[in-house]
Amino acid sequence: MAFFHFILSLFILFSLSLGGRARGGNEILTVDRFKGGVDAEGVPTGWKLEKIPGPNSKYVIEKEKEDYFVRLLSVNDGFGLRKEISFDIRKYPYLSWWWKAVQIPQGGDIRKRETDDQAGQIFVIFPRFPSMVNFRSVGYIWDSQAPKGLAGACPAYSKAKYVVLQSGTEKLNHWVFETRNVYEDYKKYLQEDPPPVGAVLLYINSQYTQTTAEIYYSDIFFSARPPQALRGP
Numbered sequence: 687m688a689f690f691h692f693i694l695s696l697f698i699l700f701s702l703s704l705g706g707r708a709r710g711g712n713e714i715l716t717v718d719r720f721k722g723g724v725d726a727e728g729v730p731t732g733w734k735l736e737k738i739p740g741p742n743s744k745y746v747i748e749k750e751k752e753d754y755f756v757r758l759l760s761v762n763d764g765f766g767l768r769k770e771i772s773f774d775i776r777k778y779p780y781l782s783w784w785w786k787a788v789q790i791p792q793g794g795d796i797r798k799r800e801t802d803d804q805a806g807q808i809f810v811i812f813p814r815f816p817s818m819v820n821f822r823s824v825g826y827i828w829d830s831q832a833p834k835g836l837a838g839a840c841p842a843y844s845k846a847k848y849v850v851l852q853s854g855t856e857k858l859n860h861w862v863f864e865t866r867n868v869y870e871d872y873k874k875y876l877q878e879d880p881p882p883v884g885a886v887l888l889y890i891n892s893q894y895t896q897t898t899a900e901i902y903y904s905d906i907f908f909s910a911r912p913p914q915a916l917r918g919p
Contacts, residue, residue: 764891778908779869794830
């Protein structure tokens with residue numbers, strides 16, 4: 687994915703803190719429900735920009751009924767939001783979230799470097815010492831053409847693994863609930879024991895296909911047990 691071309695800057699200032707909060711006792715570690723507003727730059731509170739977007743792209747918190755979400759719009763661009771959060775993935779192995787793709791990059795296909803654009807990417811970053819040049823990551827993507835279930839490594843960095851969870855327009859404009867056992871995915875695709883989590887990264891890109899992509903994210907959390915998708919946006 688495109689963001690790994692510059693992701694080595696992720697941990698130049700490596701001072702990790704527990705950015706999430708527990709709810710439901712010790713069963714759930716919330717990453718964000720996007721109810722905390724934005725900072726002076728319009729970035730959701732607690733997050734940092736991973737690459738500044740172009741003038742036609744945007745990131746904004748919006749509300750649908752009673753639920754808040756962050757909207758990412760990419761116009762011939764690639765950028766993301768990163769939240770630092772440190773914990774043992776063994777204690778909270780399940781990552782869950784809601785997302786809704788509104789527009790996918792036409793012609794995007796992760797299987798080719800020249801079309802490596804996706805409407806949605808959510809990555810869990812695992813830094814290792816020295817963190818500036820050494821990290822692992824496991825991510826989940828909404829691709830335009832690659833088949834669901836496809837797994838592989840980012841061409842730019844072999845320790846960055848991804849799994850295609852959604853593909854194409856079948857569920858376009860519908861909220862989709864996802865849950866993945868990140869701990870098991872890490873062991874399966876990286877074949878080692880994971881270090882502590884360092885950050886969660888949301889990303890979108892459409893620069894290679896010179897197109898537009900748009901996606902919403904809501905209610906991102908880790909949990910000790912598989913959650914039930916009882917409600918959502």
